[in-house]
Amino acid sequence: MTDVSNISTLTLQGFNLPPESTLPAFVFATLGYLTILICNIILLITIILNKSLHQPMYLLLLNLPINDLMGSTALLPYIIKELLWDTRTIEFSTCVTQAFFIHMYATGAVFILTAMAYDRYVAICCPMRYNTIMSNMHTVRLISLVWISNILIIVVLFILLLRLPRCRSLVSHTYCDNPSLLQLVCVNTTVNNIYGLMTVAVTQVFTVGLIVFTYIQILIACFRNKRSDTRSKALQTCGTHLIVFLLFECLGLFTLISYRLTDISPHLRKFSGVASMIFAPTMNPIIYGLKTKEIRVKAVTFIHKRIYTS
Template identity: 65%
Template sequence: MADHYNVSSFLTLQGFHLPPDGVLPAFLFAVLSYLIILFCNLALIITIVLNRSLHQPMYYLLLNLPVNDLIGCSALFPQVIKEILLDTRRMHHTACVAQAFCIHVYGLGAVFILSAMAYDRYVAICCPLKYNVIMTNAHVMKLIAAVWGLNVLAMAVLFYLLLRLPRCRSLMTHSYCDNPSLLSLVCTDTSVNNVYGLALVAVTQVISHVVILYTYLQILLTCFRSKGCDTKAKAMQTCATHLIVFLLLECLGLFTIISYRLNDISPHLRRFIGASALVFPPMLNPIIYGLKTKEIRTKLVQFFNKKISFL
């Protein structure tokens, strides 16, 4: 009962409970994973920023994906690496809220960005003659501003509803901070938070699925009607790339949400599922886009060839 009335500024996270001989492999795996994510996403950002030939609406929108991935993984990995290395599970409440906010911004941002990218491909493939008229730089900047503005606003409301409630516990139910774990520390009615959270998930999922399903269906129909083999192949490749990234994110996100609702699930499995949504998409997204997008792949090869030649 002591923890029930504990309102300490420091929270106690659920540890990974690693055996002594598993600490070093876990630490090396976490550090290596973080470095790979940083390298791949920064390489994608630098490639798009430094090459004027990639300064097009499609790549402006794509640029937001690695930025968003860096926000998510950088909110998670430093804390996890510190926890593994120092065997500490204590975290200040303010830092915990900041971590949770960034993680949720990452999750919602990924859905919004992929939806915006699907809309761009729809206009490019289904309305090619109007593409330059519709997807002007001003329109793309408004689209990007809307993606980030709505994302931050939705998360600001979510965490305002959380922080207004009195906290009377300090023992977290997760190995990192997110809204459900922080909400479990509250000892009062959380109906408003639950309704808003579920409504936010439902609305964003419905909108994103409708946008992506409609745009991809129209793209596929346009491809089948097209007589040009090159156009059809390029459009199908674009659809496949977007669908792989979107399905990966959706499956991991869905498993994470379901794991919170299942009381019988192993705590270790719940932590793994939750962390996987912040590890695999940021690691695979730049690799998928870098390998599947010819223009980016070509510029990356040229960039590294110049660096190797210089050395």
């Protein structure tokens, strides 16, 4: 096959929507992106501007809206542009940049949620030692570990990808990611496949295992508590967090696995891929942020002040 590595323009597969569905899809995508921007920016500003929230739990939470804004901005503006102008072409450099930040978002989300689960485990199961364990220095180390690990994993993934020549220019997805870019390659991709599967397996076993362990320990500690209101509140909180996390995990893993299953409908893969990028950034600031009383009170106060002063 002909080497087309010098061709800088790629073609996305697109959604292939009927004309009557294009406008509703555009409105939905635009409103979804605006909702993600507003909710996450409010959460971000609220934590940054209130010194009373500069505690380990909220400092870890601060990374979630940053990550969600990065992921949604890497994807949704391009989808909105495609729906508005019916354009499916994208520069190769832009495609790689989009794929890089989408993978950064996906890996970062799991790492950040794992760090947050660890913090809650220490707070509930080791309350007397919480301030000692979750010191400011330890919190900074934990946040640094999350981002450095994330960056290293994704940088190596894309170094392995960019060394390979391309012989195709049609991206078999609605947006760019590592599996769809690998399908453009015309040489053996065994090394890339092994590294990708290895990183997914290791990170999933570690993060999912740690999250499940911490929430089990939290639930055990809550059931030992004799106050029924404390138990019900903990069950509701843990249950909601786990449902959001598991849905994100299932959608993301299904999207990755669907590339290796030829019988999977491409429309289903497109839906799961886009849903995983919209669902979590929309729900995270509500579930993990605005449902927390301290953040909700500070956010409402901030909004009232902005409205009053304007």
